Amino acid sequence: MAKRKRPLSPHLHIYKGQISSVVSVMQRVTGGGLAVGLGFFVYWVGAAAYGPEAYATAQWFLTTWFGYLCLFGFSVCMYFHICNGIRHLIWDIGFGFEIHQVTIGGILVLTGTALFTVITWIIVAAKLGVF
Amino acid sequence: MTFRSALGPKPGTRRSSLGHARGLGSTGRGTEHWYWERLTAVALTPLTIWFIVSLLSGVAADYESMRAWIGTPLNMALLGLLAFFYFWHAWIAIGVVIEDYVHHEATNIGGLIVLKMACFLFGAIAIVSIVLVGLGG
Numbered sequence: 001m002a003k004r005k006r007p008l009s010p011h012l013h014i015y016k017g018q019i020s021s022v023v024s025v026m027q028r029v030t031g032g033g034l035a036v037g038l039g040f041f042v043y044w045v046g047a048a049a050y051g052p053e054a055y056a057t058a059q060w061f062l063t064t065w066f067g068y069l070c071l072f073g074f075s076v077c078m079y080f081h082i083c084n085g086i087r088h089l090i091w092d093i094g095f096g097f098e099i100h101q102v103t104i105g106g107i108l109v110l111t112g113t114a115l116f117t118v119i120t121w122i123i124v125a126a127k128l129g130v131f
Numbered sequence: 132m133t134f135r136s137a138l139g140p141k142p143g144t145r146r147s148s149l150g151h152a153r154g155l156g157s158t159g160r161g162t163e164h165w166y167w168e169r170l171t172a173v174a175l176t177p178l179t180i181w182f183i184v185s186l187l188s189g190v191a192a193d194y195e196s197m198r199a200w201i202g203t204p205l206n207m208a209l210l211g212l213l214a215f216f217y218f219w220h221a222w223i224a225i226g227v228v229i230e231d232y233v234h235h236e237a238t239n240i241g242g243l244i245v246l247k248m249a250c251f252l253f254g255a256i257a258i259v260s261i262v263l264v265g266l267g268g
Contacts, residue, residue, distance in 0.1 A: 031224050038221055041214070042257045049260035052194040078179060085172050092169060123187050
């Protein structure tokens, strides 16, 4: 189908990043990360069902540096997605549409993500006897 | 595909504007997937926090303790529900991403079908695995 050339609205490459837009895009990006995490989850419970040896292999893989890197990434994605998801649910019930509330909400999401991620991995490090 | 709702009630019928609008929209399914995306999110939030806290407390550190942990009815149910809602939410959300960004029609429809099949397959593997482990694997 031949398309008429019609004027385009301003596109991404001239769009100045704002906390509202960046956090919004990050919701999809972290969701994509969590889809990969879902694959890891299926592998992990599947290995558990196959027995002790398969489970030991899964545990070995998840505790290599690459495994930990993935788990760290999933934790960042999960905390961000939950925090921002709650922000979305608050919008859905009709609150927080003023621009300053959107900005404060975005800052809270980023702060919460950082805080929960750090707490989680401090606990992991403590369990592993790093301290 | 009909745009009748934009024109108001159809002349000569007693159907309300809402009756016409219901079930329309870009997907032809009204607000259904939007609603279930939110509902699964509400379910997943406490389930995920429970799952992370459990992992951090070391319930899955080795095979025996993991099996004992999944072996209780409450934990097996919660873990099964986590997998169920996780796949349901991913199904809707990845579907929306495909609908938004894949403009080639055949690839779009094919992608949505592959997505649904993959969600059924891997969701079934996850839930069956959880039940098997819980029953003593």
